[in-house]
Amino acid sequence: MTKPLVAGNWKMHGNTETASNLAAQLAEQWNDHLPVEMVILPPFVHLAAVKAALAKSTIAVGAQNISQHEGGAYTGETSGEMLVDLGCDYVLVGHSERRELFGECSATVAEKFKAAQKVGLTPILCVGESLQQRQQQQTLDVVNGQIAAVIDCVGLHNVCRAVIAYEPVWAIGTGEVASPQQAQQVHSAIRTQLGDAGADTRLLYGGSVKANSAAELFAQSDINGGLVGGASLEAQEFLNIVKLAE
Ligand code: 13P
Numbered sequence: 001m002t003k004p005l006v007a008g009n010w011k012m013h014g015n016t017e018t019a020s021n022l023a024a025q026l027a028e029q030w031n032d033h034l035p036v037e038m039v040i041l042p043p044f045v046h047l048a049a050v051k052a053a054l055a056k057s058t059i060a061v062g063a064q065n066i067s068q069h070e071g072g073a074y075t076g077e078t079s080g081e082m083l084v085d086l087g088c089d090y091v092l093v094g095h096s097e098r099r100e101l102f103g104e105c106s107a108t109v110a111e112k113f114k115a116a117q118k119v120g121l122t123p124i125l126c127v128g129e130s131l132q133q134r135q136q137q138q139t140l141d142v143v144n145g146q147i148a149a150v151i152d153c154v155g156l157h158n159v160c161r162a163v164i165a166y167e168p169v170w171a172i173g174t175g176e177v178a179s180p181q182q183a184q185q186v187h188s189a190i191r192t193q194l195g196d197a198g199a200d201t202r203l204l205y206g207g208s209v210k211a212n213s214a215a216e217l218f219a220q221s222d223i224n225g226g227l228v229g230g231a232s233l234e235a236q237e238f239l240n241i242v243k244l245a246e
Contacts (some may be wrong), residue, residue, distance in 0.1 A: 003217070004199045004225040004245040005163060007039040007124060008232025009064060009092065009206075010046075019046035023053035025235040032058045034188025036225070036245045039090050039124075040232070049089045051087045058136055060092025062124070065098060068111035070118075080114035080119035091116045093123040094146070106146060110153035119160055124163040124204070124227065125150060127190075139168075140189045147193060160197040163204060164190060165227040173229060178207060180216045187222035211240040218245045 014022070019042050030038060039060045042050045051061055069079035083091060092098075093116060094109035104112075109125070116123040127146040129139045143166065151159050166186050171178050183205045194201055206227030207215050217223055225245045232238045 002202055002224050003035060003037055005037040005039060005202050006225045006242040006245050007041055007062070007090070007163075007165075007204065008039045008238050009095070009227060009229050010043060010233060011064070011097075011229060012043055014043070014046065014048060014051050019043075019054040020049045022233070023050040023059075026059060026239065027054050027057035028066055029235065029239055030057060030059055030242075034243065034246055036242055038242050041090070041092060047083075047088065060089045061086075061185045062088050062092065062121075062127055064095065066091045066093065066112050066116050066121070068108060068115050070115070080115050082120055083121060084119050084183070089122060090124055090163070091121045093125050094163075095126045096128055096167060096172060100169070101149060104177075106149035108151075109146075110150045113150050113159075113162070114154050117154065117162070122162060124141045124165050125159070126165045126167050126206070126227070128167040128169050128207070131165045134168065134170065137212050139186060142184055144193050147190065156194065156197055160194055160201045163202045165204040165206050166190065167206035167227060173208070177209065177210050177213045177217075180220050181240065183217055184220035184222060187220065191222045209241060211237055211244065214244040 025191050041064050042063045063083045064245040071079050093112045095220050098104045113123045127143045129142040187203050204225045205223050206225045209226045210231050211230045
């Protein structure tokens with residue numbers, strides 16, 4: 001059976017002290033025996049402190065971005081090897097904020113995905129449509145197209161080994177969460193696209209997930225957990241959300 005996963009994307013928030021404290025609180029209160037995997041995704045500069053604060057906890061850590069390059073003269077970039085060295089297991093690839101604000105195109109996202117798997121990191125591939133695309137009935141074409149670009153680069157089998165997060169852009173940070181039916185419709189289309197090889201692939205929903213909306217979302221047949229932004233910055237709220245994915 002697919003073990004659900006809930007990841008907390010801390011984005012560009014906090015400092016070393018708040019990051020360590022939040023990680024320590026999660027580690028202290030997390031019940032390792034729950035059949036859910038918890039992953040936290042702090043800013044690069046807080047990864048080491050967070051890893052230390054998690055000590056022997058089973059909570060996994062990941063990064064929010066990765067260079068498509070293995071190493072070399074790429075000022076300001078962070079390679080997959082560096083993330084592995086810090087103890088990361090996961091990395092976000094293609095978050096809509098990277099695509100929109102930093103111009104990451106589908107080809108770059110696919111290269112980053114490949115770079116992550118090459119060093120043994122599990123990519124969490126983010127996909128999702130804008131409000132305008134939804135209004136123009138393009139949602140499934142956009143989402144399937146974003147995934148197809150990665151399949152073209154690394155093959156279906158490798159995409160199925162990763163985690164895919166459906167995050168409608170209009171739901172991110174807006175408080176406007178997709179309805180469980182809207183989310184399930186897209187997750188089902190992704191599952192169909194992956195075919196038999198993707199029967200156990202973890203598909204997450206992200207976009208304004210809170211404890212009061214998570215249960216119904218996570219109950220959908222093709223939703224295997226969540227990617228949480230704002231609500232992951234508060235220990236109790238995040239723990240409540242993660243528990244709902246059991
Ligand atoms: P919010 O939960 O704050 O809407 O952010 C979602 C997100 O972008 C997670 O990657």
